[in-house]
């Protein structure tokens with residue numbers, strides 16, 4: 190093979206993830222690989238845990254990045270919190286809620302679905318009705334930012350309803366962490382996982398997770414072993430914590446250099462400023478879309494600043510516009526998933542991607558690409 194056979198193009202990543210990576214993160218990842226039990230690496234692990242606690246707004250001891258993408262964090266949450274035969278309320282208003290339901294089934298649980306239309310948030314009253322009618326449910330799972338539709342659910346309220354019925358909770362914050370507030374302790378959330386490739390300006394492949402004591406106690410009291418060896422939190426805590434670290438697996442060393450740098454960047458810029466920037470840029474973008482006569486799928490009060498879903502106008506070829514954006518403008522945007530395939534574009538304004546220059550270019554590119562000539 191020719192040594193030049195692959196050179197990644199420099200794209201503007203405005204899809205549902207990954208988003209563009211901050212150059213400092215890429216640079217950090219190019220550092221020399223060291224051993225994963227090297228004292229220097231253990232120092233790095235401790236810093237990452239402490240930085241993650243800051244962005245999750247938590248004091249949880251068990252807070253670390255799972256070696257795997259957002260879906261691995263999701264499966265870790267489900268694998269540890271679901272025992273065979275358990276009934277689990279799963280809130281489904283898009284593809285990622287559907288994925289949790291599928292995982293609950295595969296780990297031997299019985300999902301009881303609390304559904305909302307795709308594009309709408311989960312209604313806390315609907316969860317309340319489900320829990321009131323099924324008093325044997327002791328676990329509730331929900332998605333904060335449903336990246337398949339662009340809708341944001343109020344997970345603080347959902348968490349309140351779940352605890353009223355003495356349930357533990359799993360929250361997916363893959364597309365929210367770093368883009369909109371996620372306050373694990375204030376919102377009384379038990380298991381929360383995220384991802385690096387959405388609003389943290391970091392490549393895909395890691396999944397920060399945090400568990401409070403209630404969740405850890407539940408896992409300690411399980412009747413059955415966690416079905417996955419790799420995702421068993423009980424085994425991982427002595428790799429990511431404790432006085433003496435023991436080998437579990439070989440952590441993705443250089444990927445963790447990247448996450449560390451990305452978390453430092455968030456700390457330097459200020460998390461509140463990051464939320465404000467995502468919000469302001471989304472407002473500018475939505476105003477621009479309205480000027481082009483384009484409609485968004487999600488009502489303003491439930492819309493995510495980091496992912497805007499645009500309704501494809503009648504008579505416009507959805508895929509052709511997306512291809513033109515990529516070929517002519519070097520911009521990647523996302524297509525609809527599942528029941529929204531062909532009907533929407535998913536445009537991400539996440540992390541390093543969320544800036545005015547990208548917004549202007551994307552609006553110009555959309556306008557030009559939709560014009561019939």
Ligand SMILES: *Cc1c(COP(=O)(O)O)cnc(C)c1O
Pocket residue numbers: 206258259260261263285332334335336337361362363364384386393394
């Ligand atoms: C992207 C995403 C995931 C999955 O993350 P991967 O890194 O693709 O595995 C899970 N949940 C939500 C809400 C997401 O947006």
